Amino acid sequence: MKLQRKNRLRALSLGAVAVSGALALTACGSDDTGKKDDAGKSTASASAGSIKCDDAKGQLLADGSSAQKNAIDAWVKQFSQACGVQINYKGSGSGAGVTAFTQGQVAFAGSDSALKPEEVTASKQVCKDGQGIDLPMVGGPIALGYNVPGVDNLVLDSQTIAKIFDSKIKNWNDAAIKKLNPDAKLPDLKIQAFHRSEDSGTTDNFTKYLIATSPNDWKYSGGKAWQAKGGQAASGSAGVAQGVKQNSGAIGYFELSYAKDMTSVAIKTGASTPVKPSVESATADIAAAKVIGTGKDMALQLDYATKADNAYPITLVTYEILCDKGNKADTLPATKAFLRYIASEDGQKVLSENDYAPIPADIIAKVRTTIDGLS
Amino acid sequence: MDISTQTTDASPPTPPPTEAERKRAARGATRPGDRIFLGLTRGSGILLLVIMAAMAVFLTYRASLAISKDHGNFLTTFEWNTNLNPPVFGIAVLAFGTVVSSIVAMVLAVPIAVAIALFLTHYAPRKLSGPIAYVIDLLAAVPSIVYGLWGALILVPHMQGLYGWLNDYFGWTGILSWEGGAPRAMLTVGILLAIMILPIITNVSREVFRQVPQMHEEAALALGATRWEVVRMAVLPFGRSGVISASMLGLGRALGETMAVATVLSPSYDIQASLLDPGGGTFAQNIASKFGEATEQGRDALIASGLVLFVITLVVNGAARAIIARRKEYSGANA
Numbered sequence: 214m215k216l217q218r219k220n221r222l223r224a225l226s227l228g229a230v231a232v233s234g235a236l237a238l239t240a241c242g243s244d245d246t247g248k249k250d251d252a253g254k255s256t257a258s259a260s261a262g263s264i265k266c267d268d269a270k271g272q273l274l275a276d277g278s279s280a281q282k283n284a285i286d287a288w289v290k291q292f293s294q295a296c297g298v299q300i301n302y303k304g305s306g307s308g309a310g311v312t313a314f315t316q317g318q319v320a321f322a323g324s325d326s327a328l329k330p331e332e333v334t335a336s337k338q339v340c341k342d343g344q345g346i347d348l349p350m351v352g353g354p355i356a357l358g359y360n361v362p363g364v365d366n367l368v369l370d371s372q373t374i375a376k377i378f379d380s381k382i383k384n385w386n387d388a389a390i391k392k393l394n395p396d397a398k399l400p401d402l403k404i405q406a407f408h409r410s411e412d413s414g415t416t417d418n419f420t421k422y423l424i425a426t427s428p429n430d431w432k433y434s435g436g437k438a439w440q441a442k443g444g445q446a447a448s449g450s451a452g453v454a455q456g457v458k459q460n461s462g463a464i465g466y467f468e469l470s471y472a473k474d475m476t477s478v479a480i481k482t483g484a485s486t487p488v489k490p491s492v493e494s495a496t497a498d499i500a501a502a503k504v505i506g507t508g509k510d511m512a513l514q515l516d517y518a519t520k521a522d523n524a525y526p527i528t529l530v531t532y533e534i535l536c537d538k539g540n541k542a543d544t545l546p547a548t549k550a551f552l553r554y555i556a557s558e559d560g561q562k563v564l565s566e567n568d569y570a571p572i573p574a575d576i577i578a579k580v581r582t583t584i585d586g587l588s
Numbered sequence: 589m590d591i592s593t594q595t596t597d598a599s600p601p602t603p604p605p606t607e608a609e610r611k612r613a614a615r616g617a618t619r620p621g622d623r624i625f626l627g628l629t630r631g632s633g634i635l636l637l638v639i640m641a642a643m644a645v646f647l648t649y650r651a652s653l654a655i656s657k658d659h660g661n662f663l664t665t666f667e668w669n670t671n672l673n674p675p676v677f678g679i680a681v682l683a684f685g686t687v688v689s690s691i692v693a694m695v696l697a698v699p700i701a702v703a704i705a706l707f708l709t710h711y712a713p714r715k716l717s718g719p720i721a722y723v724i725d726l727l728a729a730v731p732s733i734v735y736g737l738w739g740a741l742i743l744v745p746h747m748q749g750l751y752g753w754l755n756d757y758f759g760w761t762g763i764l765s766w767e768g769g770a771p772r773a774m775l776t777v778g779i780l781l782a783i784m785i786l787p788i789i790t791n792v793s794r795e796v797f798r799q800v801p802q803m804h805e806e807a808a809l810a811l812g813a814t815r816w817e818v819v820r821m822a823v824l825p826f827g828r829s830g831v832i833s834a835s836m837l838g839l840g841r842a843l844g845e846t847m848a849v850a851t852v853l854s855p856s857y858d859i860q861a862s863l864l865d866p867g868g869g870t871f872a873q874n875i876a877s878k879f880g881e882a883t884e885q886g887r888d889a890l891i892a893s894g895l896v897l898f899v900i901t902l903v904v905n906g907a908a909r910a911i912i913a914r915r916k917e918y919s920g921a922n923a
Contacts, residue, residue: 305880306880306881307881308881308882308883309880309881312883312884403767403768403769405769405770410850410854410855410877411877411878411880411881412671412878412880412881412882413881436669436671436672437671437881438668438669438671440669442856442858443856444856445769445770445772445854445866446854446855446856446866447772447854448850448851448877452740452851455740455741456770456772459744459745459770460770463770
């Protein structure tokens with residue numbers, strides 16, 4: 214009896230070691246950063262009649278940015294209804310998407326940032342006689358939601374935002390915030406700045422804005438990982454939005470769709486009035502972007518320091534990445550037909566229904582020309 | 589074996605087994621069923637060892653790739669920037685957070701679990717102990733992400749009061765001071781982990797306490813011991829090594845807990861002196877947070893951190909095994 218019991222305990226504890234080890238390994242797999250809650254709500258209002266299928270058929274594999282996953286899902290629903298082509302877009306992240314593309318596993322990739330020179334070099338191995346190019350397709354404002362009781366119209370400028378997120382300004386009644394909001398009743402309340410705990414394209418674009426507009430107050434190199442110390446971290450845009458809702462005195466950044474049921478900061482850009490985040494104000498900002506890609510590449514340089522009226526400066530653009538020449542013959546017709554649809558007026562209209570910003574008319578016109586020339 | 593002798597005894601008309609038959613029975617593995625069963629059990633045992641070895645080899649190989657590229661000190665750097673070129677990362681914060689959150693969980697969970705187990709085996713009326721044991725089993729079946737969601741949505745907002753109280757009365761200690769941030773800190777994580785490991789410690793301890801020989805307890809009672817003295821002199825010494833084993837099982841779960849920690853904690857790559865201020869991180873939580881967007885070298889770095897967790901778990905279990913072995917001769921279990 215005694216022996217048996219001891220052995221059972223030993224077996225149990227051995228099992229526990231193995232299980233906890235295995236947990237630590239497998240748990241990674243379950244982490245999906247694309248916890249968007251409104252994937253299913255896309256309305257079918259855009260008519261499917263305008264979709265030209267050409268000889269598109271079969272199945273398309275794609276992977277990349279989780280920020281545009283909801284938009285792609287909405288498009289795929291329309292497109293596969295019209296053409297019967299199955300498109301499987303995994304939103305496993307921009308980095309994973311680009312890697313899958315340069316390894317020739319996917320027809321196109323989605324990415325929050327344009328291809329880097331070394332990635333273009335790598336793409337030449339999959340694109341026969343060609344190279345990977347960036348096509349801007351989806352825009353979106355990054356809203357700053359806040360939870361300060363009694364304050365409804367908070368205005369901040371880029372320097373103040375940088376100081377708040379770098380824990381230099383710690384209280385809502387700070388003189389710098391008062392100066393920007395002379396009429397507001399700012400409470401004596403600790404500021405809790407929420408950022409993303411995992412690497413994210415939203416963090417990347419938000420800190421790009423801070424670096425471009427307030428280099429003296431934001432002295433970090435930028436990137437997908439949050440670098441400043443202090444504040445609160447939460448997982449996913451949903452987690453950050455939840456944190457802001459739950460905590461009085463909190464402020465956080467996330468895509469517009471998460472800011473629906475809270476108030477968001479209007480940014481003082483130098484325009485005649487402070488700008489609130491919206492689909493229109495983001496499109497207005499992207500309109501001022503410069504195309505810095507060469508040849509067929511359409512990589513954009515966003516104007517973070519914009520002073521135009523009603524142009525919201527914290528905006529991100531996500532790209533579809535594929536070969537300009539040398540796309541695989543079996544997937545090319547379907548890829549072209551799909552991209553032609555999403556770049557069409559109807560396709561771009563789907564975006565604003567899903568809280569994304571459409572790409573401005575003159576840029577999307579160039580994208581359409583590029584798509585027609587794909588081979 | 590018992591059964592076969594019994595049947596022989598029960599049916600006297602059958603002749604006693606011949607020499608050859610007895611030999612065959614002793615070898616035991618002559619019938620196909622026996623042989624298949626032996627093969628299956630032996631195979632399972634070997635499979636477990638092979639899986640563990642394969643995991644260790646995989647972890648070590650990928651970890652060595654990452655550590656050789658690391659431009660920080662793998663053991664002491666307070667940073668996790670694996671996408672930089674060259675990458676800079678270190679496990680100091682993660683190791684600290686993992687150990688601290690587990691210690692908090694153990695300090696809270698073990699006394700309560702032992703108390704529940706004693707209550708169920710020695711105090712509670714039978715009608716009550718059944719349902720309570722059932723509820724505790726249910727606690728063990730709740731998936732960790734559910735604990736995480738509950739922790740983030742219910743526990744965290746309700747910790748404000750406790751944090752304020754601790755800060756008022758124990759803030760002077762330094763480790764229980766609070767700056768007023770949302771209570772997504774190590775103490776909350778520890779409390780959540782304590783709830784999660786409570787059932788496993790309770791269940792194993794309960795089984796151990798139930799095994800205490802009736803004679804020991806009756807002997808103590810006969811000597812005039814009160815019920816508390818019986819527990820103290822007969823039950824606890826007998827169960828000590830079992831309770832330690834139970835705690836180690838719980839500790840294993842606390843060390844490796846992933847989603848619940850990732851949902852509740854506000855991670856950062858610095859060590860907070862106070863358990864109440866948000867920050868820090870654990871190995872498993874960090875892997876879950878960083879895996880999605882990690883590049884090849886980022887994944888290797890995460891795997892290196894996983895290896896450290898593996899080693900910590902092995903060391904903890906080894907230590908526990910050593911304690912049990914050393915205590916064995918003094919414990920009532922040998923009486």
